[in-house]
Amino acid sequence: MDVSSHFRDFPAILTGGKRVYGKLQWMGQGVFGTVILYRQWGTMNQVAVKFLDKFRGLEESKILEKIKKYDPDKNNLLKLKEHFEFNLDYCIISEKLDQDILHYMCDITLEPLTVSEIRPIAQQLLVALKALKSYGIVHTDIKPDNIMFVNHEKYPFKVKLIDFGLARNVFDLNRMTLIQPLGYRAPEVVFGLPKDESVDMWGLGCSLAFMYLLRNLYPKTSVYEYIFFVCNGNHFKFKTPSEYVEFRSLLKQMLCVNSKDRITPEEALRHDFITMKHLSKRKEHYATLAHNLMSVCSCIYTHQRICRSTRTCCIKNQMTLMVNLHGAWPTVQMRQLLMLSQCKNKESRNLGVERSKAW
Numbered sequence: 001m002d003v004s005s006h007f008r009d010f011p012a013i014l015t016g017g018k019r020v021y022g023k024l025q026w027m028g029q030g031v032f033g034t035v036i037l038y039r040q041w042g043t044m045n046q047v048a049v050k051f052l053d054k055f056r057g058l059e060e061s062k063i064l065e066k067i068k069k070y071d072p073d074k075n076n077l078l079k080l081k082e083h084f085e086f087n088l089d090y091c092i093i094s095e096k097l098d099q100d101i102l103h104y105m106c107d108i109t110l111e112p113l114t115v116s117e118i119r120p121i122a123q124q125l126l127v128a129l130k131a132l133k134s135y136g137i138v139h140t141d142i143k144p145d146n147i148m149f150v151n152h153e154k155y156p157f158k159v160k161l162i163d164f165g166l167a168r169n170v171f172d173l174n175r176m177t178l179i180q181p182l183g184y185r186a187p188e189v190v191f192g193l194p195k196d197e198s199v200d201m202w203g204l205g206c207s208l209a210f211m212y213l214l215r216n217l218y219p220k221t222s223v224y225e226y227i228f229f230v231c232n233g234n235h236f237k238f239k240t241p242s243e244y245v246e247f248r249s250l251l252k253q254m255l256c257v258n259s260k261d262r263i264t265p266e267e268a269l270r271h272d273f274i275t276m277k278h279l280s281k282r283k284e285h286y287a288t289l290a291h292n293l294m295s296v297c298s299c300i301y302t303h304q305r306i307c308r309s310t311r312t313c314c315i316k317n318q319m320t321l322m323v324n325l326h327g328a329w330p331t332v333q334m335r336q337l338l339m340l341s342q343c344k345n346k347e348s349r350n351l352g353v354e355r356s357k358a359w
Helices: 003-008 054-068 101-109 115-135 170-175 198-213 223-232 242-254 265-269 285-298 310-318 332-342 347-357
Strands: 021-029 033-040 046-052 080-086 089-095 147-149 159-161
Touching (some): 046 054, 054 080, 054 089, 054 115, 101 147, 101 198, 115 198, 198 242, 242 265
Antiparallel strands (some): 021 033, 033 046, 080 089, 147 159
16 A cells, blocks of 8 residues: 555545644554544644544444543543544544554564563553443453553653454443454454453453563464464463563463453452562562552653663563473573664664564
């Protein structure tokens, strides 16, 4: 698709709602819609405008209106500004966020996140799932590209859950035969069993695993291959020191094949990995950095700046938690490659690919 010519198809001046918007730049293309960056006329306020067909636009806007009533900032959910019809399109105007985690990891840093960086993201998304559960809403499409940083420069690892185009009320869920992308699809969806909001916990568990591995925990190419890996259970051969035992424990409870045994958002928020109970008596630099990163969860929109140096301090610990489908510990060469991941030179750009090939 020629993005530049497609971009010209969208209105330079957007009207139809309470405000007027001027077009700035292309942001992204999804399966059902296109997102363009606009600026509110007469101000410097930028917004994301999602163009989609009327039916899907009305469905998504209903969900976002419901979320809007319950403080989306507090619950780490996308904030709706307004929505309206424009010509043949339906426009959903929402806050402008930073970048999604998939783009950040695969196109910018080219390296996995550390466990200390994953922890605040996990906490915020568990808060989001807890809120959605209380509203009776199931997202059904949790994956790294639907998790966005709010402002990564100012508030490192402050995130929000976006894209409610496939979200449904929980009582409508069992009418849908196929939800969630393969690789993030809960077993009960694959086998056509009764579904509830626990499908989102499975999607979150797969997303957290991706953040650590920089690859999908489960295959995305074939349903049969996916079923084999889920049922085989070899994906949890962790070789970890004590500080990562709790991360492994949380992932295993998120990814229970039986949805009835899967951990709930409320339970997960009390898990030691999130509360850092296992770090409470430790005074070394690692524990201090972990607590500093978690401060973004309690200070939602403040001017507090959190130290960005944690990647350097935590990268050595990253080697210690590796999901290995074949039981092989990475070679010395792979460990050396991982240590070089802090370099922003040409060689470091291949790290994510090399690490993914190691398993």
